[in-house]
Amino acid sequence: SGQSGPTLVRVSKSANTLGIAVEGGANTRQPLPRIASIQKGGSAHLCGQLRVGQVILEVNGMSLKGMEHRDAARVIAEAFKTKEKDYIDFLIADFN
Amino acid sequence: REKRLTLPPSEITLL
Numbered sequence: 001s002g003q004s005g006p007t008l009v010r011v012s013k014s015a016n017t018l019g020i021a022v023e024g025g026a027n028t029r030q031p032l033p034r035i036a037s038i039q040k041g042g043s044a045h046l047c048g049q050l051r052v053g054q055v056i057l058e059v060n061g062m063s064l065k066g067m068e069h070r071d072a073a074r075v076i077a078e079a080f081k082t083k084e085k086d087y088i089d090f091l092i093a094d095f096n
Numbered sequence: 097r098e099k100r101l102t103l104p105p106s107e108i109t110l111l
Contacts, residue, residue, distance in 0.1 A: 018111045028106035036108050073109040080111065 006057055009090045011047040018080045018088070020044045022056065025069030032057065032093075033064055033072045043080075050092070058091035 011018070019042010024030030033056045035044075044050045056064060056072075059079050064072045079088045 021108050021110045023108045024106045027103065029103045030106050039110075069107050069109065073111065076111050 004094065006091050006093045009047070009049045009092050010087050011043055011050065011090060012087045013043050013080060014046045015041060015043045017042045018044055018076070020050065022073060022076065023069075024055075025064075025072050026066050028069065033069070033076075050090070051094075053094075055093045055095050056090055057093050058089075060085070060089050061091075 017039070019039035020035050021037040021039075022033040023036040024033045035050060035052050035054050035056065038045050038050060038052060056076070058064065059075050062075060064075065067075070076088075079085075
């Protein structure tokens with residue numbers, strides 16, 4: 001079967017919220033942040049390329065490997081808040 | 097006896 005490697009997903013900031021719940025981080029059962037849910041109407045939902053269960057490896061080129069949950073969540077939140085870019089680049093892995 | 101370390105579940109953050 002086609003083992004696809006990590007995928008780069010560009011999420012435009014098309015809504016007021018990113019609209020994902022993330023679970024996981026260093027020193028927990030889920031070592032890398034995983035998408036736990038996607039809220040309707042959020043930027044992630046409107047983008048349509050993110051799926052529940054996908055693992056976020058990088059945000060705008062910054063690796064989340066080894067980061068505690070709160071630090072990883074802060075990186076994602078700040079990437080969405082910043083006015084420098086009107087999108088966020090997620091490097092995503094499909095671990096099932 | 098080797099003590100089995102069980103990792104804690106993670107928090108969930110809404111973004």
